[in-house]
Amino acid sequence: MxxxxxxxxxxxxxxxxxxxxxxxxxxxxxxxxxxxxxxxxxVPYKIAESPELGRHLLATRNIRPGELVLRNAPLVVGPKQFSDALCLGCLRPLGPSVHLCQCGYPMCSPQCAAAAVHQPECEATRRSGRRLEVDVTVSPNPHYQAVTVLRCLALRGTDAWRQLQQLQAHEQERQLSGRHAELDDHALQFLHYLGVDVSPQEVYQICGVLDVNGFEGPLHRAVGLYPRAALLEHNCSPNTTRTFEEDLTLVLRASVLIPKGSHITTSYADPLWGTDNRRYFLRQTKYFDCTCRRCADPTECGSELSSLRCPDCSDGLVRCTAPLEPAVPWRCSQCPRELSATEVVQIMQHIGEQLVNVEKGSVTAAETFIRDFTTVLPPTHFYMCDIKVRLAGSG
Ligand SMILES: [Zn+2]
Ligand SMILES: [Zn+2]
Ligand SMILES: [Zn+2]
Ligand SMILES: [Zn+2]
Ligand SMILES: [Zn+2]
Ligand SMILES: [Zn+2]
Incomplete structure (x- = not known):
């Protein structure tokens, strides 16, 4: 200083x-x-505050497309609460040969085992006198659910800890949702198994902060806390894009012209999901109902990502009549045909199950899926986009 x-x-x-x-x-x-x-x-932004949005970022000048908005090093990075076994040094998937650290966690190399980032869970495990036996085939893997919480606890007494404490945790909503309460208790039990001195409230709060504010790094391999980026407002058609550097520093660039005075936004949900899926995810993990322009628009700003083909006419698209209202009917753009909200849910569930079962890396299976559902889903539908992205990746 x-x-x-x-x-x-x-x-x-x-x-x-x-x-x-x-x-x-x-x-x-x-x-x-x-x-x-x-x-x-x-920096081209300032931190503003309002009762509805809390703290958020406003452009202090025009920001050109592609221009850097902010770079933010993480306070902490680690595996997600639901994670498969991975290397706790570099956070990459484990290869065929693993190096077992003294603590019992499988790592890709002695270098990764010695990495500073791995020390909180390594020390806690060794101090406990227990040696973990990690079955790497278990998915999601219970040995990884409390690692990032431990890494947060290791920050106690530092400036990073004070920054972490300022982030929202939505503890009450989480406790009311049985799923989170159960997961958080598993993390708590694991920490107590290692003899870590921590109260249930501390664990609930940290799990909440990670869930509400965490950004997933590349390939969804890990979660990081970014105090500046956590102030970004959500929008399903955001005006920025996120990328990550090798050390998982988050880099935010303008994707369109951001005029001076406007809100700088990012999407906390996958922009390639349809409206119902995005809004459900945002409610479940971020505790708000998105009412952005894209969510309110039955065509999703002309992308038709959620629209279905009409069963009655050849070129009509069936769209939700009022996407922000619960359980409203869907209606064809060309003829009087309607589908009830329940019918749409059933159709989507059925196709979603088939999509999950499409064998990874199989071109034939992907092509069969497209052929089977081409009479129900237009090429713009997000399930069709998903399978085409997979086809492109496997080619
Ligand atoms: Zn001076
Ligand atoms: Zn400055
Ligand atoms: Zn590694
Ligand atoms: Zn270790
Ligand atoms: Zn939205
Ligand atoms: Zn029709």
Whole structure:
């Protein structure tokens, strides 16, 4: 801290730029004097606060498509609560040959076992005197459900811990939802098995913070907490894209022109899912009902991602009549045919089950799926997009 110098006069710095935290000043007068020069290099957003949205980010100038909006190193990264066995050093899937760390966790190499990121669970396990026996074939794997919680607990007493405490956890809603309560209790039991000194409330809070604020890294392999990016508002047609650097630093770029004063948004749900699936996911994990323009539009902004083919006419598309209302009928764009909400759910469940069962990497199975459902789903439907993405990946 003490080696920070004023960008204008080089005397010891008292404060920094509250936007980028990258330049420091002896006091307000020099910060003011430097602003004109610093502005182009500073972050293009400010943190705003409102009763409905809480803290959120607003563009302080026009941001061009492709331009960097923010880079944010994670406070913590680790496996998701539901995770298969993976290397706890590099968070990649385990290869055919594994290196068993002294703690019992399988890693890809001695280097990964020695990685700083692995030490919280490694030390806790060794201190407990227990040696874990991890069956890597179990999915999801119970040995990984509390690892990221342990990594959070290892931050206690640091600035990162204080930042973590400021993130929303929605503990009450989670406790009311049996699924979360059960999962969180499993994590708690595992931590107590290792003799970790932690209260149920602390575990519930950390699990909530991870669920509500966590971003999944590339290939969904891990979850990370990003204090700046956690302030991003959700939109199902976001104006930014997220990528990750090798060390899982999150990089956010504008995907369209973001005019000065507008809200900077990201999508917490998979943008390639249909409206019902996105809204269900957001309610279950983020505890809000999305009412964005795309969710409110029966055509999903013209993408027709959720629309079905009409069973009665040749070129009609059956769309939900009011996507933000529960259980409303779906109606054809060309003829009077209607489907009830229940009928649509049944159709989607049936096709969804078939999609899950399509053998991974099999071109024939993917093509059979497309042929079987081409009379029900238009090519724009998100199930069709999903299977075509898979076909492209396996080719
Ligand atoms: Zn100065
Ligand atoms: Zn700045
Ligand atoms: Zn590794
Ligand atoms: Zn270890
Ligand atoms: Zn939405
Ligand atoms: Zn029709």
């Amino acid at each position: 003490s080696d920070r110098r004023c960008a204008v006069c080089a005397s010891p710095a008292a404060s920094g730029c509250s936007g980028c935290h990258a330049v420091f000043y002896c006091g307000k007068p020099h910060q003011k004097a430097h602003w004109k020069q610093h502005k182009p290099a500073c």
